[in-house]
Amino acid sequence: MALTSEKITFWFGCNMLRHAEMIRLSMLLLEKAGYDVTAAGGPGYCCGTPHDATPKAASTMAQRTVGRFNEAAATEGRSTVVTWCPSCHIHMADIMAPGNPVQFDVAHVTEMLAAAGDRLAPLFKREVKRRVLLHRHHGFNSHVPVNDRVAALLGRIPGLEIVEGAPAGGHMCSSLAAVKGALATAVSATWDEAAAAKCDTVASIFHSCHREFVALEGRDGIGVRNWVHLVAEAMGLDAGDAYLGWRTGGAPDISAIERAGAENYGRLVEPELRKAPPVPAK
Amino acid sequence: MTRMPDATAPTSQAYLAAAGPEFAALCTACGKCFDACPLVDSIGLRGADATAVTGGLAQLARGETGPDATVAWVGACGKSGLCIAACPQRDRGLNAMMLVRIARQQAIVTTKQLAAKHDPAAFPRVKTFARLQLTDEEQKTWL
Numbered sequence: 001m002a003l004t005s006e007k008i009t010f011w012f013g014c015n016m017l018r019h020a021e022m023i024r025l026s027m028l029l030l031e032k033a034g035y036d037v038t039a040a041g042g043p044g045y046c047c048g049t050p051h052d053a054t055p056k057a058a059s060t061m062a063q064r065t066v067g068r069f070n071e072a073a074a075t076e077g078r079s080t081v082v083t084w085c086p087s088c089h090i091h092m093a094d095i096m097a098p099g100n101p102v103q104f105d106v107a108h109v110t111e112m113l114a115a116a117g118d119r120l121a122p123l124f125k126r127e128v129k130r131r132v133l134l135h136r137h138h139g140f141n142s143h144v145p146v147n148d149r150v151a152a153l154l155g156r157i158p159g160l161e162i163v164e165g166a167p168a169g170g171h172m173c174s175s176l177a178a179v180k181g182a183l184a185t186a187v188s189a190t191w192d193e194a195a196a197a198k199c200d201t202v203a204s205i206f207h208s209c210h211r212e213f214v215a216l217e218g219r220d221g222i223g224v225r226n227w228v229h230l231v232a233e234a235m236g237l238d239a240g241d242a243y244l245g246w247r248t249g250g251a252p253d254i255s256a257i258e259r260a261g262a263e264n265y266g267r268l269v270e271p272e273l274r275k276a277p278p279v280p281a282k
Numbered sequence: 283m284t285r286m287p288d289a290t291a292p293t294s295q296a297y298l299a300a301a302g303p304e305f306a307a308l309c310t311a312c313g314k315c316f317d318a319c320p321l322v323d324s325i326g327l328r329g330a331d332a333t334a335v336t337g338g339l340a341q342l343a344r345g346e347t348g349p350d351a352t353v354a355w356v357g358a359c360g361k362s363g364l365c366i367a368a369c370p371q372r373d374r375g376l377n378a379m380m381l382v383r384i385a386r387q388q389a390i391v392t393t394k395q396l397a398a399k400h401d402p403a404a405f406p407r408v409k410t411f412a413r414l415q416l417t418d419e420e421q422k423t424w425l
Contacts, residue, residue, distance in 0.1 A: 012424075014405070017408040017412040017416075020416055038423070038424075039420075041424060042408065042424065043425075044425055045425075046405075052383075052386070052387045053390045053399070055298065056295055059293045059295035059296075062294040080283075086361075093286060094377065094380055095297065097287050097289065098288075098289055098290055098294070098301070099289060099291045099298075100294065101288075102286050104286075105283050105286070106283065106284050107283045107284065108284075137362070138363060138364055139361045139363045140361070140363065141363065142363035142379065144284060169324070170360025170361060171360060171362065171363065175361055176324075176360050178357070178360075178399065179324045179325060179358045182321065182324040182358075185324070252415075256414045257414070260411075261410065264406065268403055268406055269410050272407070
């Protein structure tokens, strides 16, 4: 596969800001696949999908974000926007683009990396001896066959065994939170399936699932990784997971908390890190 | 790659305002989208009259009050997407998941049958996470 040197924007969304290393690793993998990558995300690039209740505000956000990507396409030649978040991707295809002319293509990061599998596979030099239950959802496969793409990528890792779990409803775990009991049911089903299949790892595809599962880290002898962590392990890269460490009793170092603002940390972040797991211990 | 549709309206809000009645006109209320939805079990509606529930989609999408069961169903939508392929009107241009989404939005904004769920701390929270982890350069160039 020839180097593409195609210029792309990695649009990681808002909530991925909890997982800085996933952003950095995704960018690194896209670079290894031959792309010239910049990243964009956070509220300044919000798609508008969380704001269905305020259609005008959502529409304004959509217009602003499409405008920024159009400008990057026009001025920097960044002609492809590569998504991580399925909500952003669906919103772009179904609502943003029909109301705003787009001058770029849209692809999901797993499509790009799976397509570059022949280029990436030789970089997977380390065995990753894990038996992995891949946590999947039905949703988003209407737009991108993400479950298959992640399985294809992980299937290239030497030593790694994949067990594909039964897909849960919704497009990622956060989409189930509004339905009483649905999130706990989905998390329990995956975890029980992993234990029954004697897996030592549950792998998430999306960030919102990841932040639910990490609260169960170590239970039943099962660890939690995102697919991008597993790829990093295979490449011998640092595959640390800060959010997992914080969610399981750790905390950011004091200088980071000071940089973020101690009051903001205590009011906005710490309650999330200390909340009860989605499934109580048996 | 996901093919992006051509813009058919000047804004997303204008697109949704036009798409609601258009999708509603295509829907035959056959019930197949409801039957395909995995979240129907989670809200205790499995066994409900699927044609009656889906009959309410068009009402809501036009901004009219819908049946309680329809409101409960659209309120639970998690974008599983199985409704899209299940819809026999798909080839005629009906995106069932979008119809459900528009119906849900109308139930919040117009008919007020669903409460809006908005977390005002969501953006401040992710900004705080960003400051915890990103370098100044990353914040400057990414956000």
